[in-house]
Amino acid sequence: MTRQPLARCRQHSRVVVPLDCARCAVRDLAVCSALPPPEADALERQVSSHDLQANAELARAGQPRRHAYSVTSGMLRLVRTLADARRQVVGFVLPGHFVGLSGHPTHRHNIEAVVPSRVCAFEIDGIRDLRGRYPAFEHTLLDRACRDLDDAQDVMLMLARLAPVERLASFLVRLRGQMGIGADDPRMALPMGRGDIADHLGLTVETVSRSFTRLREQGVIALPDPHHVEVLDPAALRELASALR
Amino acid sequence: MTRQPLARCRQHSRVVVPLDCARCAVRDLAVCSALPPPEADALERQVSSHDLQANAELARAGQPRRHAYSVTSGMLRLVRTLADARRQVVGFVLPGHFVGLSGHPTHRHNIEAVVPSRVCAFEIDGIRDLRGRYPAFEHTLLDRACRDLDDAQDVMLMLARLAPVERLASFLVRLRGQMGIGADDPRMALPMGRGDIADHLGLTVETVSRSFTRLREQGVIALPDPHHVEVLDPAALRELASALR
DNA sequence: CGAAATTTTGATTTCGTTCAAGAGATGTGG
């Protein structure tokens, strides 16, 4: 139920930048890799790259769905808001991931940048076209949709049945997975604020903050600053995040 | 956190029945319709039909994923359970719907019959094969996966931010949609028990029961018996279920 | 460096859970 700072809609919250797929940092992660090189070029012609500043809105709920996006750098959040400002962050989108594909003709949530980010925008029509022509592309999309569905079900269990500290632990474990952080590396960055975490976990900012404090007091994590976590006791964290596979 | 009656594992909880796709009640709803008639026959050879009695287990979490299922009659539930018996009903599966497709090699939840049901079981390998050979089939699967993902996100918002009465209202509206009940028909059946509803909504049985009572007291619904609801004030119900699109 | 925003901590209230018991439905065997 956190009130989010309005996305700054001033002129340069969103800037088109030159496209350079050959040097794309997430090329092998991204859906693009599902296409053979010549067709990847065809895709490239339909794609535009955009720089977003923090809190910029890439799409708004209810708008016609014209593009899908692949994140190159930074982090996006998917946000659903009720009339009375109750908010839910459905998920965070990290580099290499794809967002915005759906049968619905309109967006079902806002897509916003958590931090300054860069995305590739794909024309929906072009995607439909490529889906029809390159089975491998459609195959990749279906695999990803299945994985997203599995993740969504993890989140559902968390929201339905876990206590606040367990939700936070589960979130940290899940995020480490998404970020590809190895079990050996204790450090992790939390680009999003407490409000976003609260709205993702179905809690208030205060409860999230208290949960962080409890994990710290129990020696499970250290908090050099609000945006950096060090996992001191990975086993304990995993134990709390029982929801995880 | 409701303890569920154990699935009766006696001999005939699951029975193979003769297959008759031509007379399938859900033929045009089901994924089968994505294949042209000759190939539908190929599919038919890989499919087996099963009768399940109430609470029979079709799959158990952790088991290798060998089949996916299309429901012909009755109702299934997808259940995730934690070590300490906390339970979540991820979703209910109605006739014409498809379940069990995922990249994961093992099942992530139990698949159980809510009431006596009939399903068609598809070999996972056969599906993979058909996906490769018939783009229209894969296309249908992707569309369905996207829709399931949208639904999952509706549920996430409900779990994260709605009050008990709102959750129940949202559930009733959603179920009516899934069941294809028209706005003109006030009656609906609730095949599942209060425990399943509670575990779907992230509440206790008591709170679900009280929420039903409150909706009844407010004149929004009537409850001829615990398994039948009559929607007296559809507008009020929709208003409460604000989560809905 | 200083102002604004974010995060943390504390006190109080509220709502859903828990515990307990009674009412009603279901289904089995006589």
Add this chain to the structure above:
DNA sequence: CCACATCTCTTGAACGAAATCAAAATTTCG
């Protein structure tokens, strides 16, 4: 087909955990 036993659902009372309200501490950024 009915009586009885069992299971499910509903209702009530007490408790407790998270929300809310309030304010101090810390971080961020111009």
